[in-house]
Amino acid sequence: MGGLFNWLLGAGFAPHGFCLLWRPELMAAHVGSDAVIALAYFAIPFGIYWFVRRRTDLDAAHRRLAVMFAAFIGACGLTHVMGIVTLWEPAYGLQAIIKVWTAAVSLLTALALPSILPQLVKLPSPRALQEANARLQAEIKAHRHTLRELEVARVGLSQKVAEQTRDLNLEKARFETALDGSNITVFEQDESLVYTWVFNPLMGLGVEDMLGRSEVDIMPAEPASHIQAVKREALAAGLRQRTEFSVERPSGTLWFDLKVEPTTLRDGRRGVRCVSADITAQKAHQAHLEVILRELNHRSKNLLAMVQSIVHQTARGMDVPTSFMTRVSERLRALAQAHDALVARNWEAADLRDVIEGQLRHVLDLAPGRVVLCGEHIEIAPDAAHYVGLAVHELGSNASKYGALSGAAGRVEIGWGVAPDASGHPALKLSWRERDGPKVVAGGREGFGRTILEKLVPKAMRGRSQLTFAPDGVAWTLEAPLSAA
Amino acid sequence: MSVLQGKTILVVEDELPVAMGIEDALADFGCRVAGPFPTVDEARTAAAGTIDGAILDVNVRGELVFPLAEQLRARGLPIVLCSGYAEIGVIPDTFAGAPRVSKPYTDADLRNALEAAFQRQAA
Numbered sequence: 001m002g003g004l005f006n007w008l009l010g011a012g013f014a015p016h017g018f019c020l021l022w023r024p025e026l027m028a029a030h031v032g033s034d035a036v037i038a039l040a041y042f043a044i045p046f047g048i049y050w051f052v053r054r055r056t057d058l059d060a061a062h063r064r065l066a067v068m069f070a071a072f073i074g075a076c077g078l079t080h081v082m083g084i085v086t087l088w089e090p091a092y093g094l095q096a097i098i099k100v101w102t103a104a105v106s107l108l109t110a111l112a113l114p115s116i117l118p119q120l121v122k123l124p125s126p127r128a129l130q131e132a133n134a135r136l137q138a139e140i141k142a143h144r145h146t147l148r149e150l151e152v153a154r155v156g157l158s159q160k161v162a163e164q165t166r167d168l169n170l171e172k173a174r175f176e177t178a179l180d181g182s183n184i185t186v187f188e189q190d191e192s193l194v195y196t197w198v199f200n201p202l203m204g205l206g207v208e209d210m211l212g213r214s215e216v217d218i219m220p221a222e223p224a225s226h227i228q229a230v231k232r233e234a235l236a237a238g239l240r241q242r243t244e245f246s247v248e249r250p251s252g253t254l255w256f257d258l259k260v261e262p263t264t265l266r267d268g269r270r271g272v273r274c275v276s277a278d279i280t281a282q283k284a285h286q287a288h289l290e291v292i293l294r295e296l297n298h299r300s301k302n303l304l305a306m307v308q309s310i311v312h313q314t315a316r317g318m319d320v321p322t323s324f325m326t327r328v329s330e331r332l333r334a335l336a337q338a339h340d341a342l343v344a345r346n347w348e349a350a351d352l353r354d355v356i357e358g359q360l361r362h363v364l365d366l367a368p369g370r371v372v373l374c375g376e377h378i379e380i381a382p383d384a385a386h387y388v389g390l391a392v393h394e395l396g397s398n399a400s401k402y403g404a405l406s407g408a409a410g411r412v413e414i415g416w417g418v419a420p421d422a423s424g425h426p427a428l429k430l431s432w433r434e435r436d437g438p439k440v441v442a443g444g445r446e447g448f449g450r451t452i453l454e455k456l457v458p459k460a461m462r463g464r465s466q467l468t469f470a471p472d473g474v475a476w477t478l479e480a481p482l483s484a485a
Numbered sequence: 486m487s488v489l490q491g492k493t494i495l496v497v498e499d500e501l502p503v504a505m506g507i508e509d510a511l512a513d514f515g516c517r518v519a520g521p522f523p524t525v526d527e528a529r530t531a532a533a534g535t536i537d538g539a540i541l542d543v544n545v546r547g548e549l550v551f552p553l554a555e556q557l558r559a560r561g562l563p564i565v566l567c568s569g570y571a572e573i574g575v576i577p578d579t580f581a582g583a584p585r586v587s588k589p590y591t592d593a594d595l596r597n598a599l600e601a602a603f604q605r606q607a608a
Binding site for chain 2: 298304326333
């Protein structure tokens with residue numbers, strides 16, 4: 001025990017001051033500088049300790065390194081203290097132990113450093129942190145701006161949605177006002193023709209009677225299969241379809257007009273949107289009109305027949321030439337024939353060609369190819385049809401008796417069209433020209449025939465006419481405003 | 486001598502002056518007249534009797550004459566139909582080719598149609 005103590009305290013050695021010959025300036029320099037270094041070395045670990053306590057976010061590796069640095073610097077401080085001690089006391093053994101300890105701690109600290117250096121390099125500098133912070137601030141500012149813009153957009157959008165909702169409601173209200181209580185149903189069906197939406201159902205049905213069902217469930221097989229075929233066609237072709245159908249009811253037959261339009265349903269599936277209108281009243285009205293019109297035609301023809309019979313009966317037993325009866329009968333027939341052309345167009349108008357051909361049927365049959373008709377399709381009014389008919393009858397009758405069609409070689413050209421008259425208004429122009437007939441002798445014709453062609457017809461049609469007796473055939477032209485034709 | 490000479494013709498026509506006109510015309514052609522009858526019903530008995538042909542107004546008092554015409558045709562009798570243009574649509578296809586006169590017709594029209602009907606029957 002005494003040996004170790006003597007070794008530690010350096011018994012038998014001279015103190016270090018002896019080597020310095022106790023020179024006061026050297027002693028003072030060594031003691032002073034070692035003391036200052038030691039104090040500084042002891043102060044630094046306290047600084048590190050304070051730092052580590054404050055920086056609670058340091059990880060374990062950094063903390064360990066801090067402890068090692070503190071130990072290393074503390075140990076260095078101790079070596080300087082020993083430098084002062086050994087000036088007077090030769091405790092070189094103790095000094096050696098402390099130096100070895102300091103060397104060990106220094107070595108360990110130096111060895112730990114490489115593993116931790118890369119991490120230390122990565123630690124951001126305050127300047128980098130400042131820049132990062134500035135970037136973050138700018139980013140936050142940009143985000144705030146974006147948020148403000150989004151808010152403006154949101155407000156604008158909700159206003160727009162509100163406007164559109166108002167418009168939609170208005171449209172819906174108009175739609176409902178138009179259809180409520182009307183005889184029109186609007187509905188949609190999916191691809192398998194199941195009703196998916198119905199408004200204003202007809203035939204006494206309720207919406208709930210139709211939804212989830214199809215035609216075959218709510219009406220007889222006959223219209224149902226026809227309607228479904230039309231709807232499938234609309235779906236297949238992608239084109240609008242229209243049809244009419246009837247449904248037998250105890251109260252009578254109901255008629256409907258159906259419009260089918262292929263569409264995309266609310267849920268995105270394909271389907272059809274349809275409008276079905278009850279047109280039973282229209283149909284009945286139409287049928288009634290047809291009956292009345294048929295009756296009118298029947299009666300007017302009968303009336304003409306009666307007029308003819310009465311004239312005939314009157315003439316009988318009186319001294320009336322046969323030619324009179326024939327002429328009257330022919331003219332009555334001409335009127336009746338013009339009438340036929342009107343019946344063909346339901347009394348609305350007559351096709352001019354029909355009117356002319358009707359009057360000439362007899363000569364067209366007897367002299368095929370010798371009468372040429374040439375003109376565009378023109379519809380003339382009922383009155384005009386009667387007068388044009390009468391005129392063409394007179395011309396045809398004369399042509400077969402005395403004119404171009406009385407011989408074997410003559411022919412007749414009949415042309416018509418629409419052209420502006422002298423005042424620029426559209427006018428009907430009709431011409432009758434006989435050619436290559438027997439030599440024409442003017443005059444000597446029956447008076448009323450000429451009256452019809454030169455006075456009655458042009459006057460009735462507010463136009464002008466010209467009858468000329470060219471040597472090779474009669475010519476007649478008529479010009480009348482289209483408004484009067 | 487005309488094919489019409491001495492023939493008995495049934496006449497169904499509801500307008501009396503027209504019917505009288507037909508009677509006169511038939512007398513001129515050398516025919517005898519059965520009728521004229523203003524309705525199909527009244528003509529039935531005569532139609533079943535001894536006649537050689539018929540002139541039938543298509544529409545008499547709103548009734549169509551075709552059932553009677555069918556009956557006469559079954560007996561092989563020649564028929565002339567009289568019609569206004571409006572009735573053309575109601576003439577059944579089976580009578581589409583039958584000789585026809587359109588009101589108002591002349592005596593000559595009637596003679597032509599009647600002769601045509603008798604010639605068809607003979608052919």
